[in-house]
Amino acid sequence: MSVPVAVSAFAVWTPAGVFIDTTPEAGAPDAPLAAWPDGPVLAQVHPRARRPHAHAVSLVRLAHQLLSERERAAPPALRLIPRDEVELSLGTVAGSASADLEFVEGLRQRGVAFGSPSTFVYTLPTAAPAEVALALGLRGALTTVTAGAVSGLSAVARAAARIASGSARACLCGGVELARVGERWAGPGTGHEAVALFLLEAVDASSPWPRVEAWGLGFGEAASTGTDTLLEVARAVARAREQGGAQAVVGSSPEGAWARLQVAPSPSRGP
């Protein structure tokens, strides 16, 4: 079984700004995320999220923007499947490093018996994505994927594989690297913050969206080719929408993991 897989929408947040379905810019290296642009934002994360972590709020905002745009722009015939079937899978290396560091600092300042429960709740890589699921009503399986510098690309590749095999119908996937605590960077590497989300969906031949046509993952004999592969995926999707032409995005990490993804225009777009 091989179901066509399309990227119906994407959203990228970098130090250069927020980019919804448009070609993203990386912004200055080692800089924090750009301020959220003016305009409407989600009023609250979730009624039961009493003290949501700042990074969870950022992720919820971007995911909300993506889903809103997907639902606003698509014709009725291309309505998104019920949200309770949408999966969520994000690649991350930093994971919950910022909340981890905050919790450790709290223990150091107040004593080991007085850790903050509301911070500890966010010391899981899945805590911020779970806030997205809570706030936006996504009820499919939820995971994070880690594979060095290709964690995000791996999450997208695995989401594509699950949809192509028929075991999932839609997945909000991508990558999230948020690990800044004040001026300090809690995660590995030098501290380039970015969030890139892609909505992958099972589609039929008439769908106008760019396709994910091939993917692969492996380990060993790899050399690092950079860490902004998800920005390259977003650029490839934007190019496939606007100009046509297939493009492969390949990434690898110094630890040995590699991933590749091929994005192509929809066949219905014509030559």
Next chain:
Amino acid sequence: MPAAITSIGAVTGHGLGRARLLAAVLEGRSAIRPLTRFSAEGLCSSLAAEAPPDAELLAVARSLGPVAPEDRASRLALAAAAEALADRDLTPSARRGVVVGTTKGALERATQAWEQGAPLPEDVLGMPARTLAGVTGARGPVLTVSAACASSAAALGEALALIDEGTCDEVIVGGTEALHAFVYRGFHALKALSASPAAPFDAARSGLSLGEGAGVLVVESVARARAAGREVIAVLEGVGGSTDGFDQTAPDPSGAGLVVACRRALARAGLGVESVGRYHAHGTATLHNDRMEAAAHAVLFGGREVPVCGIKGSIGHTLGAAGVLDVAVGALTLQRGVLPPIANLSRVDPAARVPAVEGRARAGGGSVALIANAGFGGINAAVVLRRDAVAP
């Protein structure tokens, strides 16, 4: 397509090896004892199920090669892998994958770096999976999957998908979690730790006990296992996941989210709920979890008295490793046609009434097991195992 589980390795509070784990679980013995690895002074509990010391882990891991990882989660995973991979051909192959479930990975490497003001080593979460890949010749996908306390159940789902879609011939899939003071203090902050050994579903239970450990399984297609003459311990028929959408820490008390995950796993397996002969519970021994799971059991089985097993009274809550250790015990007891008792359970809570297996192991449990995990963030995962119909 289902996949065959053909090897199992385990390290738990009961020591090295699946045999020790199985014997203790069948006897209803608990490994939850006073902590030795760090101080619990001032905390609401001083108990945990600790795995053997590093020297013992590294001694058995040596059979996989000269490797000495710097973090305990990787050492636990290697020790479990050494058992699971004994006598297996580990010639490097692009058709062999590694998938590891964990919530904190090599956390101590991060906390050490923060204390010293040093840069964090790359990919702390992914260290156990990378370490396993390095000694097992895996050249296919090498992934770390996190899904809170359902991490390694979700890893099993990924492994099954890699076999099903034809990406891999075999996947070394595991879960590993070391006991960290950080995590212990966090569960203390949440007031989730019990001062006495965890007693899942017991009327007098007062919270969970943490444990540590690792489980490693080898999964491959059933046809490949048969062609190689390997014993199929159990058949991995389906894995399903869901999210509650209720709260970051508390599960949906109705159990609705867990029921969805179980139904998705059964649908993936092509089996009806009537085929399930045993339910291996997440069973953390917290009030929230046990009552939620009792509600889910009632809805899912419609009041049918499907026996409930659970191992967290025996080995504590091993967080990211819990799913794969639940599956290891599920597979081994399914193969033997026996239902293990829930350790430390004396009297079932009338408010969380389930048909628990109490006291001692007994024969039965049918040929299909449903294994459930639920974690923070409302994340649920369920696994369906079937006893292999062909005798080894």
